[in-house]
Amino acid sequence: MKGHNRILEYALSTLLRRKFKNFSVAAIFSILIAILSSILFLTHAYKTETLKLLDNSPEIVLQNMSGGRHELIPIEYIKTISAIPGVGNITPRYWGYYYDSLTSATYTLMAADENMRDVKLIEGRMPESDGECAIGKGVAAIRQAALNEDFFLTLGTEQNVNLKITGIFTTNSTILTNDLVVLTKDNLIRFFNMPSNKATDITIEVNNPSEVTTVARKIRRAYPDSRPILRSELIRTYDNIFNWRAGIVLTMFFGAIAAFMIFVWDKASGISADERQEIGILKAIGWETSDVLALKFWEGAAVALSSFFTGLILAYVHVFYFNAAVLTPVLKGWSVLFPKFEPMPYIDIYQIFVLFFLTVVPYVAASVVPSWKAAISDPDSVMRG
Amino acid sequence: MDAVITTAEVSKVFNMGLADEVRAVTGVSIEIARGGITVLKGPSGSGKTTLLGLIGCMSRPTEGKIVVEGKDVAKLPERFLTAVRRKTFGFIFQQFNLIRGLTVGENVMLPLYPTEIQTGPMTQRLEGILAKLELTDKRGVKIQHLSGGQQQRVAIARALINEPAIILADEPTAHLDTKLSEDFLHIIMALNKDGKTIVIATHDPLIYDKPYIDNIIEMRDGAVTAVKGGCAQ
Known part of the structure; x- marks a missing residue:
């Protein structure tokens, strides 16, 4: 040696x-x-x-298609889908994209609902009333915004919507929350001027994971203009x-x-x-x-x-x-x-x-x-x- | 005579079978006396360096037999030849072949690096040899900063660090002036008195004319032409 x-x-x-x-x-x-x-x-x-x-995402996300493009989905679909055997919770989601010309960035605006249950706040709380919002770390950084400060979004009519930041998100995955701005459901529907009988998409949980494909096929048969997106497909696509x-x-x-x-x-x-x-x-x-x-x-x-x-x-x-x-x-x-x-x-x-x-x-x-x-x-x- | 090295009909051919084939040594049979000073004498191209390399296990003969310390080394595999080189021989090359960028101490200790000798004894041995060759104050000096005479003493020190029984020197005075050549010979005489067998390949009369040279083997065109002293042919 x-x-x-x-x-x-x-x-x-x-x-x-x-x-x-x-x-x-x-x-x-x-x-x-x-x-x-x-x-x-x-x-x-x-x-x-x-x-x-995607780990926390539902087994199926159902979108409505019109002319090959994603459209808002009628909430009444839920009634029919819930009758399919094996289907668990069904939740309409309200969300959309917002281009912020001030920072040349696109944010995801989302309504506070139970889909947010896995998101932990770094500080503050979720919005509880109109005029409140919670934002992701990326949004906070690019807008140089802090907790309890004002945060405004501009409508298509050039009118500003003033919000108060009640929380700033953090999770292990910054992709999940980085560009996120969470509003109350009513506030978001109003902001995007969405019809009250429609949502952005619908999430569907399936009790038995081996039945996901069957359930998706049945939904597609019931609503040929819909597109069920499976979690497994998303994972494969991103990969x-x-x-x-x-x-x-x-x-x-x-x-x-x-x-x-x-x-x-x-x-x-x-x-x-x-x-x-x-x-x-x-x-x-x-x-x-x-x-x-x-x-x-x-x-x-x-x-x-x-x-x-x-x-x-x-x-x-x-x-x-x-x-x-x-x-x-x-x-x-x-x-x-x-x-x-x-x-x-x-x-x-x-x-x-x-x-x-x-x-x-x-x-x-x-x-x-x-x-x-x-x-x-x-x-x-x-x-x- | 107690022969430490014996060669029998040794030949060495370079590039055998090719257009530029060279027969460097032809049918050499000699004996080197233990404890003596032997000179291989001859002009450039006479084959003395090649013969020195053969008896020092630096290369293998094309034909013939070489016995070192009673062991036939001509057919030994390379790893056994290495062991013979390490334990039996100390080489002093014409160009010194020291490694530039290393200090005197590092150059001298280089043969011991792959051995299992502990650092303490290795350093003691180094200090003893450097003192004997008056190089103690040069231990940390990079080799390229030394004069030719000093470099040669470092080459001698490196040849001695393994405590070999036989010292082989190839044209050791080729790059030295008369004074430094005399100094070299004094060192060689001292080593010989310590019991080392010395073999020198040279065409320098300053060496082969000295009275204390025991044997002179004269070579020309790869063959031994004359032997003076106790060496057999």
């Missing part, structure tokens, strides 16, 4: 002796890992947050969207990855005459082939591991402290009008391992293999070149 520690020490001193080469490789390696990890971190954070959101976007970004970086691989191979595998002679000297003074390979392994591992972890830290800081400023526009898509979003730090260890095996392992191999060729030769011939 003593010998191995000294070989490790010697490997580190060798890296320092070839500072320029090793630091340039490490810098490029770190940047590449940072980019790839950022994509993986951000995609995983989005997917995790979306799944958390595909984020995978697709991550794939697009990874493809964009493919050229950079390929260039890096060529660069790494060239730097790591092309041992210079000096390095070759050094291997010959080490062999001549009594180092075994395995000692030389251990030396080259530690050299490669030190560069690759330090670059890998530096890249991971850079990616973590980029994604979770700077909200993935570089990648967000590509991965979040329509989010130009979305209030500032802070991804929660969810990390998929499996993805990190995959990235490790696709970058660190090839680099270490590229460091060891060419040296192995020199190390198994007679020291005399290695030193002669």
Whole structure:
């Protein structure tokens, strides 16, 4: 073990002796890992947050369609649907989007109802009367609004609706509440000028999860103009969207990855005459082939591991402290009008391992293999070149 | 004569079978006396460096037999040759072959790095050798900041750190002036008095004309042409 520690020490001193080469490789390696990890971190954070959101969503959301577009749904549908066997709670939902020209952001306006039961307030309370609202952290930040302050929304008639902030939301998933403005049901219906016999959509709970598809089919048969959206479909769709976007970004970086691989191979595998002679000297003074390979392994591992972890830290800081400023526009898509979003730090260890095996392992191999060729030769011939 | 190294019909061919094939050593049979100073003498290209490399297990002969300390090393696998090199030989190369960027102390201790020797004894050994070669105050100096003579003393120190029985030196005075060459010879004589067997490949008369050289093996065109002293041919 003593010998191995000294070989490790010697490997580190060798890296320092070839500072320029090793630091340039490490810098490029770190940047590449940072980019790839950022994509993986951000995609995983989005997917995790979306799944958390969908965890609490009803099995079926029923929308009304007209001319292929989402329309308000008649509340009278509830009576027919509740007669279908296996159907549990049915709740009409009132919500809509509001574009705030002041901040160039789109908020989701929602009526306070029992669907909000999983949302915890960071401070304050839910709105209880007209003229009150609760807002998400993102909305509070972009409007620089605090609890008990005034909050106004502008109607299409250019008339301001003044509200008092009674609460600011927080949940584990900021996607759920970040852009949210919650009003009382009556207030929201009035604000959007919705007919009293219609809702935005209807949520349907099914007692037995294995019957969800059957219930959806029966609803569709009863109301051919409706669209039942299943939770499982939503999960699959979001998964595909984020995978697709991550794939697009990874493809964009493919050229950079390929260039890096060529660069790494060239730097790591092309041992210079000096390095070759050094291997010959080490062999001549009594180092075994395995000692030389251990030396080259530690050299490669030190560069690759330090670059890998530096890249991971850079990616973590980029994604979770700077909200993935570089990648967000590509991965979040329509989010130009979305209030500032802070991804929660969810990390998929499996993805990190995959990235490790696709970058660190090839680099270490590229460091060891060419040296192995020199190390198994007679020291005399290695030193002669 | 008690021979520490024996070669029998040793040949070495480089690039065998290729257009640029070189027969560097041909049918050499010699014996190196234990505890003596032996010089391999000859002009450039005579094969003395190649022969030194062969008897020092730095390369393997194409033909023939080499016996070191009673063991036939010509056919030994590489890992056994390494052990022989480490335990038996100390090398002093013509170009010194020190590693730039490392200090004197690091260069000298380099052969011991992969061994299981503890740091304490290793440091003691280093200090003893540096003191003997008057390099104590240079221990922390990077090798590229030393003069040629100092670098050679570091190369000698590195050759001694494993406490080998045999010292092999290839053209040790090629880059030294007369004064430094004399200094080198004094060191070699002292090592010889300590019981080390010394083999020097050189074409420098300053070395092979010295009266205390026990044996001279003359080479030309890869073959031994004359032997003076106790070495058999």
